Amino acid sequence: MKKWLIGSLFLLFCLGRPFHAGAEQTLQQLIDAAPANSTIRLENKTYVGDIVIRKPLKIVGASHTVIKGSGRGNVVSIKSSHVVIENVTITNSGKSRDTQEEFAAIKVYSNYNTLKEITVKNSFHGIYLSKAHHNRVERVYVVGKNNGEIAGQGNGLHIYYSNFNQLIGNTIVGTRDGIFFDYSNRNVVKQNNVSRTRYGLHYMYSDDNEFYENEFMFNTGGAAIMNSNRIVLKNNKFLFNQGMRSFGVLLQMANDNEMANNEFYQNQRGVYIDQSNNNFLKGNTFLQNQIGVELWASSQNQIFTDNRFSKNITAVLRLGGEGNNQWSGNHWGEEARIFDLNQDGKGESPFEYTSSLHKIVEQNELAYLFFNSPSIRVYEKINELLQEEEVMAIDRHPIIEQARLSLQQIIGWLMIIGIGTFAIVKFQRG
Structure with missing residues (x-):
């Protein structure tokens, strides 16, 4: 009984005691020697990777702790x-494309792990989840080469056959794709910031993921959702995604997705929909994009409601023929000629949005490069005068923004009415 008690007390002492890396041990030796479920506290120095973790552990660095890999594999592999x-800070993973395995700063092969407050530099992929579920990646900063070489580097966060993970508050700059999902379902992506990548978010064959309050800026494409269904995108920002065939969000062979309350500002195309059906877009703002929504006839049964279009070169561009999509209750901006005689905030009749730009786009893809040219506006105006524009969208119940008058404006109008009334009365009395 005494031996059992002494052994138990010793085990509890070990589990509660932090293990500090000493000069006489490598980081891998320290990890191997530490009891399961213990905490290892690292010093302000550079430790040598590559390391493998095969037991439950907590590893906490100091303000200047660096784990530097050999440049030939994963810097940190988590297998527990x-x-x-x-x-x-983790740096110097393998970058070779001649191996079966794609290397990363941290590669996770297991479930229920947490990666937090980590900086990744000079690595192929940043964080790679491989058949790993229920993990949390939070406040990780991944910086890539930002040199435009698609094959020269990997993705910031790479999610492969991994479900039920949470990616929260991460910042990714200059990688190939910011966050890449491949056959991964039911993940939550929230409050991430991705810039200067190819695609900020890239979905392939990944369903039922949720995507909230993220920001994508200065990418070739904000979010490319391909062969993926039932994705929820709410309260995200897609800003300044410019370039040849660029977009805020691409839906391609993607069905039953919901996009609500997102902001699309100064993109080449806010939303681009191709070969996709039954998507629902509500409450989104399309401001100063070249094209607000580009919609191909291969896509059917989209619903657009309560979206706001303002100061885009063209709000909607329908290509490849007519499609069966529904527009109802959208705001078409000050330039739309809509009458609201009874002042109920709704147009008196359906609103037809027309454009002629589809003609030049269908004839030559390079036309996208000239959408900011003044000649495009001249082209549209000429076709409008010649009545050669075509209907891009018919909104059955368009919404009109009610103008609000300031107190000074109200007083001004009352003065004008009063002066006018006085003049009329005086004129009548002769």
């Missing part, structure tokens, strides 16, 4: 569940 890594 319930591993926590916090507050470290």
Whole structure:
């Protein structure tokens, strides 16, 4: 009984005691020697990778802790569940494309792990989840080469056959794709910031993911959703995604997705929909894009409601023929000629949005390069005068923004009415 008690007390002492990296041990040796479920606290120095973690552990760095890989593999490989890594900089993963495995700063092969407050530099992929579920990646900063070489680097966060993960508050700059999903379902992506990548978000064959409050800026494409269904995108910002065939969001062979309350500002195309059906777009703002929504006839049964279009070169561009899509209750901006005689905020009749730009786009894809040219506006105006524009969208119940008058404006109008009335009365009395 005494031996059992002494052994138990010793085990509890070990589990509660932080293990510090000493000069006499490598980081891998320290990890191997630490009891399961213990905490390892690292010093302000550079440790040598590559390391493999095969037991539940918590590894906490100091303000200048660096784990530097050999340049030939993963810097950190996690093969146990319930591993926590916090507050470290990780650098120098393998970058070779001649191996079966794509290397990363941290590669996770297991479930229920947490990666938090980590900086990744000079690595192929940043964080790679491989058949790993229920993990949390939070406040990770991944910086890539930002040199435009698509094959020269990997993705910031790469999610492969991995479900039920949470990606929260991460920042990714200059990688190939910011966040890439491949056959991964039911993940939550929230409050991430991605810039200067090819695609900020890239979905392939991944369903039922949720995507909230993220920001994508200065990418070739904000979010490319391909062969993926039932994705929810709410309260995200897609800003300044410009370039040849660029977009805020691309839906391609993507069905039953919901896009609500997102902001699309100064993109070449806000939303581009091709070979996709039954998508629902509500409450989105399309401001100063070249094209608000580009909609191909291969896509059917989209519903557009309560979206706001303002100051785009063209709000809607329908290509490849007519499609069966529904427009109802959208705001078409000040330039739309809509009458609201009874002042109920709704147009008195259906609104037809027309354009002639589809002609030059269908004839020559290079036309996108000239959408900011003044000649495009001249072309549209000429076709409008010649009545050669075509209907891009018919909104059955368009919404009119009610103008609000300031107190000074109200007083001004009352003065004008009063002066006019006085003049009329005086004139009548002769």
